[in-house]
Amino acid sequence: MAQSNPPFMSGVPELLLLRLLDRKEMYGYELVRSIRSATGEAISLGEGVIYPVLHSLERNGSLKSRRKAVAGRTRVYYTLTAKGRQRLNKLHIEWLRIQGGITAALESPAYA
Amino acid sequence: MAQSNPPFMSGVPELLLLRLLDRKEMYGYELVRSIRSATGEAISLGEGVIYPVLHSLERNGSLKSRRKAVAGRTRVYYTLTAKGRQRLNKLHIEWLRIQGGITAALESPAYA
DNA sequence: TATTAATACCTTGAACTACGAGGTATAGTC
DNA sequence: GACTATACCTCGTAGTTCAAGGTATTAATA
Numbered sequence: 342m343a344q345s346n347p348p349f350m351s352g353v354p355e356l357l358l359l360r361l362l363d364r365k366e367m368y369g370y371e372l373v374r375s376i377r378s379a380t381g382e383a384i385s386l387g388e389g390v391i392y393p394v395l396h397s398l399e400r401n402g403s404l405k406s407r408r409k410a411v412a413g414r415t416r417v418y419y420t421l422t423a424k425g426r427q428r429l430n431k432l433h434i435e436w437l438r439i440q441g442g443i444t445a446a447l448e449s450p451a452y453a
Numbered sequence: 454m455a456q457s458n459p460p461f462m463s464g465v466p467e468l469l470l471l472r473l474l475d476r477k478e479m480y481g482y483e484l485v486r487s488i489r490s491a492t493g494e495a496i497s498l499g500e501g502v503i504y505p506v507l508h509s510l511e512r513n514g515s516l517k518s519r520r521k522a523v524a525g526r527t528r529v530y531y532t533l534t535a536k537g538r539q540r541l542n543k544l545h546i547e548w549l550r551i552q553g554g555i556t557a558a559l560e561s562p563a564y565a
Numbered sequence: 566t567a568t569t570a571a572t573a574c575c576t577t578g579a580a581c582t583a584c585g586a587g588g589t590a591t592a593g594t595c
Numbered sequence: 596g597a598c599t600a601t602a603c604c605t606c607g608t609a610g611t612t613c614a615a616g617g618t619a620t621t622a623a624t625a
């Protein structure tokens with residue numbers, strides 16, 4: 342009983358991650374800052390959001406990772422798989438849909 | 454310790470409500486269907502979302518209501534106050550900001 | 566006439582996400 | 596030696612949305 346659908350706008354963090362990783366291999370800590378700058382400081386997602394999403398995307402086969410040692414520190418770099426690219430596409434379309442819906446509701450003129 | 458900011462896209466239901474009520478006096482049950490149709494079926498917010506938001510907006514002085522009996526049923530019609538119009542404006546700007554941020558992140562070309 | 570569907574209000578519990586604070590560890594700077 | 600930055604991570608909880616329900620009246624349907 343009562344298994345809930347995800348909230349209507351919850352795909353966005355995942356979408357941003359996938360989009361950035363589709364362009365370039367990146368590691369978690371880097372993604373935190375990339376999202377902030379790529380959105381013009383409009384959206385700031387902390388590590389508490391990023392890491393769990395990365396892990397769940399890897400678990401379900403959308404991402405694969407490799408560890409790389411850089412100056413004594415270990416970074417975990419992520420890249421998209423074919424499944425991840427599909428997922429990106431789906432989320433992108435879904436985003437355009439709700440973004441367009443909201444825009445329509447906000448813009449349409451003042452009559453009933 | 455740990456008092457959380459609201460999630461980064463949580464203003465949307467409130468924004469849609471305020472926008473529709475800015476055009477026309479409406480009651481809750483009507484708003485449920487209006488949001489669905491005004492967004493081209495992209496967004497569907499149930500009564501469990503709408504009513505609590507209406508009540509909280511009235512409590513904080515953004516909306517005022519009047520009861521009206523229509524064909525034996527009681528409807529509660531809501532309209533914006535000056536404060537509600539301010540709130541609408543603020544949320545609208547905030548929405549454009551995050552919407553623009555996301556669009557930028559999705560569209561910007563494939564170099565770092 | 567009985568039953569069901571639609572209108573109209575509402576609340577509540579669970580599900581889910583995002584937030585933020587914290588914890589570990591290394592490297593560089595002051 | 597202390598502090599900041601990098602880099603990984605988890606966990607508790609706050610805040611939202613979801614779905615399902617409850618009440619009551621009217622209209623349609625069987």
